[in-house]
Amino acid sequence: AVTSAGFRSKVAVTSAVTPQSGRPSRESYCMARNLIATAKILDAIKPGDPRKRISDGDGLYLLLFVKGGAHGWRFDYAHGGKRKTLSLGTYPDTGLALARQKANDARKLLAEGTDPSDARKEEKA
Numbered sequence: 165a166v167t168s169a170g171f172r173s174k175v176a177v178t179s180a181v182t183p184q185s186g187r188p189s190r191e192s193y194c195m196a197r198n199l200i201a202t203a204k205i206l207d208a209i210k211p212g213d214p215r216k217r218i219s220d221g222d223g224l225y226l227l228l229f230v231k232g233g234a235h236g237w238r239f240d241y242a243h244g245g246k247r248k249t250l251s252l253g254t255y256p257d258t259g260l261a262l263a264r265q266k267a268n269d270a271r272k273l274l275a276e277g278t279d280p281s282d283a284r285k286e287e288k289a
Contacts, residue, residue: 196221196222197220197221197222197224198220198221198264199219199220199221200218200220200226200260202260203259203260205218206218206226206235206255206256206260207256209228209235211229211233213228213229215228216228217238220260220263220264220267222267222271223239223240223241223267224237224238224239224252224263224264224267225237225238225240226238226255226263230254234254234255235254235255236251236253236254236255237251237252237253237254237255237258237263237266238250238251238252239252239266239267239270239280241270241271241274241280243274243279243280243281244279248279248281250270250280250281250284252266252267252270253266
């Protein structure tokens with residue numbers, strides 16, 4: 165379903181193994197993804213917009229008016245019991261599709277047990 169603001173409402177239901185018991189649970193509710201329908205919605209943002217961020221779901225969001233005008237892509241995640249935020253670039257230099265790809269790459273690293281922030285630091289070194 166698409167809301168009047170152009171955002172999709174999604175919740176994925178999957179079967180999963182609970183980490184506490186190791187036994188399959190009946191269903192697991194995953195965070196919704198790809199809530200921003202198109203990049204046209206992002207292009208329509210004007211100065212003075214009351215929103216501080218626009219969520220694309222599952223930790224990815226666009227932080228509005230960073231550095232006085234640019235919008236910054238951010239990815240929130242948890243690693244080692246700590247909440248962290250990874251910067252993925254600025255909009256429009258980093259478009260919606262690229263930001264989603266970068267967030268998916270970070271999710272893959274997390275699934276392997278690697279902190280995406282540490283991986284980035286090692287890349288730059």
